[in-house]
Amino acid sequence: QQQVKQSPQSLIVQKGGISIINCAYENTAFDYFPWYQQFPGKGPALLIAIRPDVSEKKEGRFTISFNKSAKQFSLHIMDSQPGDSATYFCASSSLGNQGGKLIFGQGTELSVKP
Amino acid sequence: EAQVTQNPRYLITVTGKKLTVTCSQNMNHEYMSWYRQDPGLGLRQIYYSMNVEVTDKGDVPEGYKVSRKEKRNFPLILESPSPNQTSLYFCASSFNGGRAFFGQGTRLTVV
Numbered sequence: 001q002q003q004v005k006q007s008p009q010s011l012i013v014q015k016g017g018i019s020i021i022n023c024a025y026e027n028t029a030f031d032y033f034p035w036y037q038q039f040p041g042k043g044p045a046l047l048i049a050i051r052p053d054v055s056e057k058k059e060g061r062f063t064i065s066f067n068k069s070a071k072q073f074s075l076h077i078m079d080s081q082p083g084d085s086a087t088y089f090c091a092s093s094s095l096g097n098q099g100g101k102l103i104f105g106q107g108t109e110l111s112v113k114p
Numbered sequence: 115e116a117q118v119t120q121n122p123r124y125l126i127t128v129t130g131k132k133l134t135v136t137c138s139q140n141m142n143h144e145y146m147s148w149y150r151q152d153p154g155l156g157l158r159q160i161y162y163s164m165n166v167e168v169t170d171k172g173d174v175p176e177g178y179k180v181s182r183k184e185k186r187n188f189p190l191i192l193e194s195p196s197p198n199q200t201s202l203y204f205c206a207s208s209f210n211g212g213r214a215f216f217g218q219g220t221r222l223t224v225v
Binding site for chain 1: 156157158159162170173206210212213214216218219
């Protein structure tokens with residue numbers, strides 16, 4: 001009930017291509033779905049997040065697509081750049097009485113080749 | 115500058131020797147958490163706190179203790195470290211359980 005499954009584990013994309021990372025959650029009480037970006041030697045940093053009342057959110061080259069009925073959400077990175085090479089984590093939480101309990105996916109190591 | 119500060123950044127210790135990793139945030143956040151990061155397993159929550167003197171177990175609490183006596187500090191205590199606690203540890207804080215700000219991490223090796 002609490003798992004968040006992320007795929008793929010690693011991804012290699014050419015510069016200018018589209019990177020797509022997928023996540024699936026189980027707990028229907030989750031109402032907050034963030035993506036975090038982590039560079040080597042650094043802590044994760046929030047990239048973009050979505051609430052379940054919308055199906056898509058776009059910020060620059062980064063888009064979250066959300067499918068509530070399928071309990072899935074994905075991160076799309078358009079025009080991928082070598083500087084996007086990092087590890088990406090999806091996460092889910094319920095901002096209600098369990099606020100603060102973020103459940104993370106396993107992570108995706110993205111490498112963008114020049 | 116808004117930040118979460120962890121110390122130390124690197125630590126090598128021996129089995130059974132008690133240690134404390136400190137965490138401090140300057141954003142007046144109510145929520146604070148500890149995670150461990152292991153290859154292929156992502157970030158797993160150890161403990162979290164929703165306010166001073168309010169803490170709860172995360173997914174992997176065994177072998178760890180925490181305390182929240184002040185709003186800004188949330189230390190992680192390993193009373194008797196074992197080699198399976200070798201990992202990369204992150205402290206995080208957030209205002210309402212939403213956007214989390216992470217520290218730089220503490221790489222712990224237990225030999």
